[in-house]
Amino acid sequence: MDFSVLAAEAAGNVDAGKAIALALGIGLGSLGAGVGIGNIFGSMIQSVARQPELRGELQGIMWLGFALTEAVVFYGLIGGLLAYVLI
Amino acid sequence: MRRLLALAGTLLLAFPATALAKGEFDPAEEWTLHEWIPLHLGPLDLSINKAVAYILLSALVTMLIGIGLMRVKTGRDPTRKQALGEQIYEIAQTQVAEQGLPTKAIGMWFPYVATLMLFIWTINMLGFIPLPLSDEKFELFGVELPTLGIFAATSTLSVTIALALMTFVFTHVEGIRHNGPLKYFRSWIPDVPKALYPLIVPLEILGQFMRLISLSVRLYANMLAGHMLILTFIGLIFVLENVVLAVVAVPFATAFYLFEVVIVVSIQAFIFAALSAIYIGSAIEPEH
Numbered sequence: 001m002d003f004s005v006l007a008a009e010a011a012g013n014v015d016a017g018k019a020i021a022l023a024l025g026i027g028l029g030s031l032g033a034g035v036g037i038g039n040i041f042g043s044m045i046q047s048v049a050r051q052p053e054l055r056g057e058l059q060g061i062m063w064l065g066f067a068l069t070e071a072v073v074f075y076g077l078i079g080g081l082l083a084y085v086l087i
Numbered sequence: 088m089r090r091l092l093a094l095a096g097t098l099l100l101a102f103p104a105t106a107l108a109k110g111e112f113d114p115a116e117e118w119t120l121h122e123w124i125p126l127h128l129g130p131l132d133l134s135i136n137k138a139v140a141y142i143l144l145s146a147l148v149t150m151l152i153g154i155g156l157m158r159v160k161t162g163r164d165p166t167r168k169q170a171l172g173e174q175i176y177e178i179a180q181t182q183v184a185e186q187g188l189p190t191k192a193i194g195m196w197f198p199y200v201a202t203l204m205l206f207i208w209t210i211n212m213l214g215f216i217p218l219p220l221s222d223e224k225f226e227l228f229g230v231e232l233p234t235l236g237i238f239a240a241t242s243t244l245s246v247t248i249a250l251a252l253m254t255f256v257f258t259h260v261e262g263i264r265h266n267g268p269l270k271y272f273r274s275w276i277p278d279v280p281k282a283l284y285p286l287i288v289p290l291e292i293l294g295q296f297m298r299l300i301s302l303s304v305r306l307y308a309n310m311l312a313g314h315m316l317i318l319t320f321i322g323l324i325f326v327l328e329n330v331v332l333a334v335v336a337v338p339f340a341t342a343f344y345l346f347e348v349v350i351v352v353s354i355q356a357f358i359f360a361a362l363s364a365i366y367i368g369s370a371i372e373p374e375h
Contacts, residue, residue, distance in 0.1 A: 060182045060361075067358040071301065074308030 014087070021083035029076020036069035117236075117318060118243065118311075121222045140220050141240035145210040153205060179204055183357065187364030189372045192261070196367055199257070204360035207241065207250070211310060211352040214239025215344065237317075241355075242310040244303065251303035254363040262370030274373030302362060309355050313347040316340075 044062045048055050120136040127133070156172030165173070179201035184193050188200070214237060221236035240246045262271040275291045276284070320340035324332045 060186065063354055063357060064361055067305070067354050071305040071308070074312055075304065077312055078304060078308050 018084045018087060021087075022080035025076040025078075025080025025083065026073070027076075029073040029079075033069055033073045036072065037066060040065045040069060117238065117314070119222075120243065137220060137222065137238060138240040138243045138246055141213060141238065142210065142246065144218075144220070145206065145213050145240065148213065149202070149206045149209045152209065153202075175205070176201070178357075179360070183360045183364050186361060187366075187368040189368055192368065192371050196257075196261075196364065200360045200364045200367075203250070203254075203363055204356050207306070207359050208353060208356035210240050210246075211355060212348070214241065214310060214314070215348050215352065237314065239310045239314060241306050242314050244307050247303040247307040248299075250306070250359070251299050254302065254366060255299045257363075258366045258370045261367055262373075265371045266373065271370070271373070298366060302359065306355050306359055309351055313343065313351055316343045317347075 040062060044058060047058055120138055122134040122136055123140070124135040126135065156168060157176065160166070161169050161172070180197070183200050183204060184197045188196050217235040217237055219233045219235055221233050221238065223234045223236070224231045225234050226232075259271075262274075265271075266274065275295065276288060277291070279287050317340045320336045320343070323336050324330065
């Protein structure tokens, strides 16, 4: 099935469009955030393996970065919810 | 005595029946705020509702935690309670205040960021403890009592916007107070060729307001999503009207609950305070 058929079917169905918007918002948001959070923890492991004595200092920065990255999911969620509720 | 217990047991069993009999289950219902005590000042709506009750309660609890851990019976011979208080203080001092604030401003702004941290932690934490502060009522021995429910005041946008607005206002007031308005607003704009100014200046001004949005939406969406996940998993049982689903749904809901309580609650409190400190600090001492 090609996308034009899908689009034509969805055109008459607003609920389907809303569901797609919500799912895309959360899905793409979590995709990016997943990569980002993986990066942060990966770098943390590397740096602690190289210099274990810096663990304490690095931990604060790590959690800061974690929360900043994780928030990206929720921007996607809010965007999806806005599309779901407002349209 | 045994007869009383049996009666209580049947009563408890009767409650889910009335809850189920309500019919339509709407998750959004959890976040509608009904006015408990209407207070209207012209266009301002200052009514006491669920969120306000939670804020007042957590303000009280924050004060009790602060006074109890850090003022009552402290001394040379530390108890476990004092050690806990000192640990919280140390996180607020070294991880939050000293990371963001310049040395000359710590004395003035440490109380603010430490209070923010403790207050947001408390308000988030109270959101995960079942409390009799909800709109729905049930009858027990002829007395109408509110049902136990979990609700975080921070999962409503107006609460987090108010918190973020405080930081936003303090940031610019401190920036202007320490640097003078001209030098402060000049410090928003980075060193770029003059030709790029039409592009950069609106972006930087927008960036200042994006801070306000990101600060509030981060906390709001985190708490909203956490509660929504738990509600969705528990709600699946009621939406699909199938008790067997509880075998899957309840462990998942419990896992998310624990994840929220152990990690998210503390991290969001820490982040909010740390970012407030960084914003205020960078306004007091701009980098160039």
